[in-house]
Amino acid sequence: MPFFLSKNNFLERLITIMSETIVLTGDRPTGPLHIGHYFGSLINRRELAKQHRTFIMLADVQALTDNWDNPQKVRDNVYEVLADNLALGLDLDNVTLYIQSQIPQIAELTVFFSNLVTINRLKRNPTVKAEIEQKSEKFGEDGVSLTYGFLGYPVSQAADILSLQSNLIPVGEDQLPMIEQTREIATKFNRIYGEVFELPKELLSTGSRIIGLDGNAKMSKSLNNCIYLRDSAEETIKKLIKAKTDSIEGISYNPEFRPEVSNLVKLYALCSEQSIEAVLPELESMRTGDFKMKLAESMNDYFAEFRAKRAEIFADKAYLQEVLEKGKREALERAEQTMQKVRQAMKIDY
Ligand code: TRP
Numbered sequence: 001m002p003f004f005l006s007k008n009n010f011l012e013r014l015i016t017i018m019s020e021t022i023v024l025t026g027d028r029p030t031g032p033l034h035i036g037h038y039f040g041s042l043i044n045r046r047e048l049a050k051q052h053r054t055f056i057m058l059a060d061v062q063a064l065t066d067n068w069d070n071p072q073k074v075r076d077n078v079y080e081v082l083a084d085n086l087a088l089g090l091d092l093d094n095v096t097l098y099i100q101s102q103i104p105q106i107a108e109l110t111v112f113f114s115n116l117v118t119i120n121r122l123k124r125n126p127t128v129k130a131e132i133e134q135k136s137e138k139f140g141e142d143g144v145s146l147t148y149g150f151l152g153y154p155v156s157q158a159a160d161i162l163s164l165q166s167n168l169i170p171v172g173e174d175q176l177p178m179i180e181q182t183r184e185i186a187t188k189f190n191r192i193y194g195e196v197f198e199l200p201k202e203l204l205s206t207g208s209r210i211i212g213l214d215g216n217a218k219m220s221k222s223l224n225n226c227i228y229l230r231d232s233a234e235e236t237i238k239k240l241i242k243a244k245t246d247s248i249e250g251i252s253y254n255p256e257f258r259p260e261v262s263n264l265v266k267l268y269a270l271c272s273e274q275s276i277e278a279v280l281p282e283l284e285s286m287r288t289g290d291f292k293m294k295l296a297e298s299m300n301d302y303f304a305e306f307r308a309k310r311a312e313i314f315a316d317k318a319y320l321q322e323v324l325e326k327g328k329r330e331a332l333e334r335a336e337q338t339m340q341k342v343r344q345a346m347k348i349d350y
Contacts, residue, residue, distance in 0.1 A: 019198055023048055024166035026057040026100070026157070029077035030067060031221035032228045033084035035299075039270050040207040041170065046088045048170060048203075054095045055164055055331065056085055061100045061107070062157065065150045066135055082320055084229050087310035098327030100160065105335035109159035112346065114152060116188045117181070122151050127177045158182040162197050163335040170203040193345035196338075208270060213243040215260045230310060233300040240264075240296045241289075251283040251291050261288075268295045271302040 025045060027033070033042065048054065058081055063074045078099060085097060100106060122128065128151065132143045139146045157178050161169060162185075169179055179202040186197035211217055212225030219226040227239050244260045253276050255262040265283065268291075269276045283291055313319065343349040 019167060021052045021168050022164065022166040023052045023054040023168045023170065023203075024057065024161055024164055024200075025054075025170050026059040026062070026160055027081050027085070028059045028063040029074055029081045030063050031077055031226075032080040032230050034219050034221075034226035034228045035267070035303075036210040036212075036219035036226065037084075038229060039210055039267075040172065041205055042084075042088055044170060044205065044207050045085075046090065049090050049095050052094075052168065054090075055166060056090075056095060056097045057160055057331075058082060058097070058099045059160070062153055062160075065147070065153045065156075066131075066138055068147075068149070079314070079320060080230070082323065083310055083314040086313045086320075086323065087229070087306050089309070092323065092326070096327045096330040097323055098331040099324060102324075102328045103163065103331050103335050105332070105339045106156070106159045106163050108339060109163050109342065110152075110156045112342065113155045113158055113185050113189070116185050116192075117152075117155050119151070121181070121184075122154060125154055125177045125181060127174050128154060154178050154181045155185070158185045161200050162186055163338050164331065165198065165334070165338055167198050167200045168203055169200055170205060172205045172207075176202060176204070189345075193342075196341050196345050208266060210267065211259060211263045213239060213260075215244045215263075227299075229303070229306065230314070232307070233296075233304075236299055236303075237293070237296045240292045240299070243292065245288050251280075251286050251288070253280060264291070264295055268298055271295070271298040273302075 025041075027037075045054075045056070058078050060074050060078055063077070064071065067074050082097060090097075132139050132146055132150070139150065154177070158181060161179075161182050169175075169182075171179060179200060183199045186199050190197055210219060212219045212223055213227070214223065214225040216223050216225055227236055231239070243264065245264070246258055246261060248258060248261075251261060251265060252258060253262045253265045265276060265279065268283070269279045272279060283294075286294070340349070
């Protein structure tokens with residue numbers, strides 16, 4: 001059947017043409033962003049923001065679901081993550097940066113959505129499941145001390161996404177279950193209360209995956225294996241000198257057998273803006289220590305401008321506050337428009 005005869009296909013095309021792309025991404029402010037974030041998602045975020053209306057949410061409410069006992073850490077890192085994002089040089093006419101807790105409509109929508117999700121479904125979310133296991137010091141062995149808030153954060157994330165009627169969500173692999181669940185919630189809402197939500201799509205990251213300097217699968221603050229975007233040139237050198245390698249002679253790229261060295265080679269290629277194949281010949285016969293110094297130099301050159309800008313922005317508290325005020329206004333307006341539709345559909349528009 002030609003596409004114009006298929007009603008569904010036609011409607012789908014019409015919706016695609018009519019709806020503007022609205023990008024939403026969120027960062028949990030639990031630590032300053034590091035070079036893993038930078039090469040994994042921030043560079044893509046900057047490109048995407050040049051093409052589409054973009055919202056970047058500082059997910060403080062979500063960060064509190066496993067940091068409720070450390071609110072100062074979350075508050076401090078809101079400003080760190082804000083500065084990390086601003087140093088990318090985003091066009092603030094097109095980009096809205098805002099704090100999740102400043103938008104009470106998200107909390108309101110979370111409550112309504114919580115009726116549309118079963119506890120069993122939440123327990124099956126693979127990302128949440130893995131996190132509960134990892135955080136046994138918080139949630140106990142077998143999750144005996146699991147909180148309602150943590151188990152339910154995918155519902156709150158659905159509210160993050162749908163409150164702004166965003167439809168394109170750039171994510172890493174681990175966030176796919178959240179987008180899937182968001183679509184389920186939106187579908188159920190639309191079926192029960194009437195069409196309010198467009199179903200959001202994920203944009204799977206094409207960024208480079210960087211592992212920790214200790215060889216751990218992820219750079220993470222708690223493992224102390226990161227180079228932060230705010231780190232100085234000296235700190236970068238110190239951290240790279242201490243980075244884990246192996247006792248094999250020479251430098252080569254083989255992520256399976258030499259994960260740590262290969263990670264450093266990848267970083268060298270990224271920082272010198274060349275392919276891995278192109279950089280290998282000059283590295284192959286180097287001693288590990290010399291290679292590390294070469295990498296440090298290249299990394300320090302690459303981030304010099306970014307770091308200077310970030311330091312300037314971070315020091316300017318009035319500017320940070322101004323950006324957040326603007327972000328709050330813009331996000332509030334859009335979220336309130338959504339909530340008026342939601343309250344009407346749910347017959348609670350008294
Ligand atoms: N869960 C995301 C993370 O851990 C952060 C996040 C919160 C998010 N709300 C979001 C991402 C909405 C995308 C859309 O990285």
